[in-house]
Amino acid sequence: MQKFKLPFLTLICSYFFISNFSNHGFSQDITPDKVKTIFGIIPKVAENPSNPVTPEKVNLGRYLFFDPRLSKSGKISCNSCHSLANSGVDGLATSIGHKWQIGPRNAPTVLNAALEFSQFWDGRAKDVEEQAMGPMLNPKEMASTKELVVQRLKSIPQYVDMFKKAFPDETDPVTFENTAKAIAAFERTLLTPSRFDRYMDGDLSALSPEEKEGLKTFIQTGCISCHNGTDIGGGMFQKFGLVNKVSWLQDLGRFEVTKNPADKYVFKVPSLRNITKTAPYFNNGHTWSLEEAVKTMGYVQLGKTLSDEEVKKIVSFLGSLSAEPPLQVTLPNLPPSTPQTPRPMP
Amino acid sequence: MQKFKLPFLTLICSYFFISNFSNHGFSQDITPDKVKTIFGIIPKVAENPSNPVTPEKVNLGRYLFFDPRLSKSGKISCNSCHSLANSGVDGLATSIGHKWQIGPRNAPTVLNAALEFSQFWDGRAKDVEEQAMGPMLNPKEMASTKELVVQRLKSIPQYVDMFKKAFPDETDPVTFENTAKAIAAFERTLLTPSRFDRYMDGDLSALSPEEKEGLKTFIQTGCISCHNGTDIGGGMFQKFGLVNKVSWLQDLGRFEVTKNPADKYVFKVPSLRNITKTAPYFNNGHTWSLEEAVKTMGYVQLGKTLSDEEVKKIVSFLGSLSAEPPLQVTLPNLPPSTPQTPRPMP
Incomplete structure (x- = not known):
C-alpha cells in the first residue's frame, strides 16, 4: 500500500536533499516544490479503501x-x-x-x-x-x-x-x-491543513522569513530523516536515543509488542503537525517545553548540540504546522439511553 | 427583580387554571395563549443587567x-x-x-x-x-x-x-x-426552544394530539403547581415528599444551606425542558425511567396515583420540551499553555 512505501521513498529523497543543501547551500535551492517532495501537502481526507469514508x-x-x-x-x-x-x-x-x-x-x-x-x-x-x-x-x-x-x-x-x-x-x-x-x-476527516501546506502549494508568503530559516535548519540538521512525509512524522519507527542515551527513558516501546531486542526503546516517530499546541512531549510527557524537546531530539537522535538560535528557528518553523484555519467541530446531540441501556458502572 | 416574582404569579395563575379546567373541561378552554400564561415562551438569551451578555x-x-x-x-x-x-x-x-x-x-x-x-x-x-x-x-x-x-x-x-x-x-x-x-x-445563551414554545406562540400543529392530551393531563393533575414558568420548573423551592414520604430520600436538601428545619428535604424544583434526554432523575439520579419518575412525583407530591395511561400522556407531552432545533455548539480551539502555566496536578 502506498502509505507504507511513502516514508521510505521520502527518506531516500530527504538524504539526497540534506546532502544537496549541505553542499550547495539552501537559499539557492529551496523551493516549495522541493520541500513538497520531503513532506507532501495534506489531503482533505485520509482515505482507506477497506473503510470508505462516507x-x-x-x-x-x-x-x-x-x-x-x-x-x-x-x-x-x-x-x-x-x-x-x-x-x-x-x-x-x-x-x-x-x-x-x-x-x-x-x-x-x-x-x-x-x-x-x-x-x-x-x-x-x-x-x-x-x-x-x-x-x-x-x-x-x-x-x-x-x-x-x-x-x-x-x-x-x-x-x-x-x-x-x-x-x-x-x-x-x-x-x-x-x-x-x-x-x-x-x-479520517480530522486533518488540519496549515500555513506550511499553503507554502508547499506555492504560496511563498505563507511562511515568515524566520519560519523559512527554521525550515532550512530543520532540513539541514537532519530532523527530516525521521520527520518527513505528509504528517511530518508518523511514517516509520525509530529508536529513541539513537545516538545518545535518553537518561529518563524506561519505556521499552515497540519491544513490548514484538519482543525483538532490536525494538527496545523503539517508537513510532510522532507527527509534528500541531506540535506547538500538544505539549507535553515524548512518550511519557516528560518535557513541557518545545525548545527543550527540540534540543533533546537533536542530541539523542542526531548527536548534535543545537544552539539556542537553531532551536528558536526550528520552533518558529514548527509553529507553521498548526491548523489554519482552526479546526471547526460541531458537537453531536447524543441520543438518549432507554430502559434497556446497560447503566453506567462508575 | 422580575425573575423572583414570576414564579409566584404563575403559581397563582396556575391554580385558577387548574380549577377552571376541572370545572369546565380542558378542550373548550385550552389555547396557546392561556398555556403561555402558565409557562412562557423561552427567550433567545437570559439577560442579566449586572453581567451583560456581550x-x-x-x-x-x-x-x-x-x-x-x-x-x-x-x-x-x-x-x-x-x-x-x-x-x-x-x-x-x-x-x-x-x-x-x-x-x-x-x-x-x-x-x-x-x-x-x-x-x-x-x-x-x-x-x-x-x-x-x-x-x-x-x-x-x-x-x-x-x-x-x-x-x-x-x-x-x-x-x-x-x-x-x-x-x-x-x-x-x-x-x-x-x-x-x-x-x-x-x-445565558444556552437556551433551547422546543416545539412547545412554537405551540405557545400559536402554532397548534407543533404538538401532536397525544402531546396535547399530555399537556392537559399535566395541567389538570397539578404538575404545574411547581413546574411552571419559562423553564417549566426552576422557579421555586418545594419539599420532595410533600404529601407522601420518599422512601429512599436521605439528602436534606436546602436544610444544609439554611439549617432551618422547615427546609428539610426541600429542593429547587427542576426544569423539565429536555427532560427526556437528561436521565437519570431526581437529586441523586435514583430513577432512570421517566415514566417511573412521573408516577413517583404524582404520588409523593400530589398524593395521586396516576394511571399508566395518564403517565404515558404526560411523558408524551414532556417529549415536546426537547430542544428543537437541536442545540448547535462549535468547540473552541483552546490556546496552548506556556512555560509559565502551572502544570496539571492529577
Whole structure:
C-alpha cells in the first residue's frame, strides 16, 4: 500500500536533499516544490479503501467519538483524552482513565493520525480502524467490553438507525468492529491543513522569513530523516536515543509488542503537525517545553548540540504546522439511553 | 427583580387554571395563549443587567467552559459534567469529580439553567454567575483554587487578550470572578426552544394530539403547581415528599444551606425542558425511567396515583420540551499553555 512505501521513498529523497543543501547551500535551492517532495501537502481526507469514508459513517463516528457510553463507567469518551477542543490531546503528561488510573503514555493527538503508517506509540495497530478498538477495551482506559458496547448501542434506536445508514449492506450493522470503523471514518476527516501546506502549494508568503530559516535548519540538521512525509512524522519507527542515551527513558516501546531486542526503546516517530499546541512531549510527557524537546531530539537522535538560535528557528518553523484555519467541530446531540441501556458502572 | 416574582404569579395563575379546567373541561378552554400564561415562551438569551451578555464575553465563556485547566488536575472542565453533546448533563446518577470522587447529587443540565431563580439543587447560588464558581473550588469536583485558576489563565496570552476584550473597562480583567462571569454569559445563551414554545406562540400543529392530551393531563393533575414558568420548573423551592414520604430520600436538601428545619428535604424544583434526554432523575439520579419518575412525583407530591395511561400522556407531552432545533455548539480551539502555566496536578 502506498502509505507504507511513502516514508521510505521520502527518506531516500530527504538524504539526497540534506546532502544537496549541505553542499550547495539552501537559499539557492529551496523551493516549495522541493520541500513538497520531503513532506507532501495534506489531503482533505485520509482515505482507506477497506473503510470508505462516507458522510453517514463520518456522522455516526462523530457521535460515537463524543459518547461516554462506550466506556464502562459512562464517563469516558474518545474525546476525553483526544479532546477536539484541545488539538486532539488531553494536555496531561500521561492520560487518566477508568477510576482515575494514570496510564503509562502520553495521548498522541488524533488530528491527522489517520495519515500515519501505524497507530499508538509502539505501532501495535496498523490503522485508525484497529486503533479505535484499543482504548474501549483497555481496563486502564475506557474499561469496556465488546459486548457492553454493542448492548448499549443496540438499546438506543437512533444509533441503530445511524448504523444501518452507515453500513447499508449489512444485516447486523451494530457491531464492535463497525463502531471502530465509524470512529475511524470520522478521524479520517480530522486533518488540519496549515500555513506550511499553503507554502508547499506555492504560496511563498505563507511562511515568515524566520519560519523559512527554521525550515532550512530543520532540513539541514537532519530532523527530516525521521520527520518527513505528509504528517511530518508518523511514517516509520525509530529508536529513541539513537545516538545518545535518553537518561529518563524506561519505556521499552515497540519491544513490548514484538519482543525483538532490536525494538527496545523503539517508537513510532510522532507527527509534528500541531506540535506547538500538544505539549507535553515524548512518550511519557516528560518535557513541557518545545525548545527543550527540540534540543533533546537533536542530541539523542542526531548527536548534535543545537544552539539556542537553531532551536528558536526550528520552533518558529514548527509553529507553521498548526491548523489554519482552526479546526471547526460541531458537537453531536447524543441520543438518549432507554430502559434497556446497560447503566453506567462508575 | 422580575425573575423572583414570576414564579409566584404563575403559581397563582396556575391554580385558577387548574380549577377552571376541572370545572369546565380542558378542550373548550385550552389555547396557546392561556398555556403561555402558565409557562412562557423561552427567550433567545437570559439577560442579566449586572453581567451583560456581550459576544466577546460569550466567546470567552465558551472557551472557558471547555477548558480543563480550570481544574486542579487539568482533566475536568465544566463540560465534563455538563456535556453539551449530551443535553448539558453527564448521564450518571451522581457526578464523578477530582480523582474519581463520586459526588452526592445528580448534575442538573446547564441548558436553560440561566432562566432559573436560583442555582444548584439546594438553591445555594443566586444565579449562574455565582454557580459557576462553585464546581471550580469544590474539592470533590474540579478541586482548584481561585489563585490557581487566575495563575493558569494569566500565563496564556490569548486568554489575557480575550479577557481584555470581554471586560474592556477593567484594568486587571483576568480574575476568578470574571472567569465565572464569562462562563455564565455563555450559559445565558444556552437556551433551547422546543416545539412547545412554537405551540405557545400559536402554532397548534407543533404538538401532536397525544402531546396535547399530555399537556392537559399535566395541567389538570397539578404538575404545574411547581413546574411552571419559562423553564417549566426552576422557579421555586418545594419539599420532595410533600404529601407522601420518599422512601429512599436521605439528602436534606436546602436544610444544609439554611439549617432551618422547615427546609428539610426541600429542593429547587427542576426544569423539565429536555427532560427526556437528561436521565437519570431526581437529586441523586435514583430513577432512570421517566415514566417511573412521573408516577413517583404524582404520588409523593400530589398524593395521586396516576394511571399508566395518564403517565404515558404526560411523558408524551414532556417529549415536546426537547430542544428543537437541536442545540448547535462549535468547540473552541483552546490556546496552548506556556512555560509559565502551572502544570496539571492529577
